[in-house]
Amino acid sequence: MIQIRINRTESGTIQSFTMSGHAKFAKHGEDIVCAGASAVSVGTINAVHALTGVTPEFENKPGFLRCVIPENLPESTEEKVQLLLEGMAVSLRAIEEEYGKHIKITFKKQEVE
Template sequence: MIGITIDRNHSGEIQSFEISGHAFFADRGKDIVCAGASAVSVGAINAVHAITGVTPMIEQGDGFLRCVIPDHLSADIHEKIQILLEGMVVSLRTIEEEYGTHIKITFKKQEVE
């Protein structure tokens, strides 16, 4: 199963996300759940960089992706990044609705900074 964790700050804004695991929906190269989650998440990271010029901190490996948004961004840039990441969440939730036995999203909210 693909596990996705979306970390939000006390204001509900996305600070980071982590995706790990494999969907095992189909054979490697034919797994539409894995391909969908990968395309949506990597596309969101690419959009953040292309639209805002911000390069998030990325860690990745086999079946693993972590993205952390830098602190201390201008309000305008931060707002654009949040819109892009919320769009990613909508897309991932759409995948989860259809293929919930292969992908699970968890939301974590930081209570105290």
């Protein structure tokens, strides 16, 4: 199963996300759940960089993806980045609704320290 964790700040903005595991919906190279989740998440990272100029910190290797959005972005840039990330969340939830046995999304809100 693909496990996705989307971390939100106290104010509700997406600060980071991780994706790990394998969907095991079909054999390697034919797994539409894995391909869809990968395309949505990596496409979002690429879109954030291309459309806002922000370069997220990320690590991508087989079965694992981690992305962290830089802090203290200008407000107008932050709004654009958040719109792209919320779009990603909507797309991943649509995949989860259809293929819930193979992908699970968890949202975690940062606690006040």
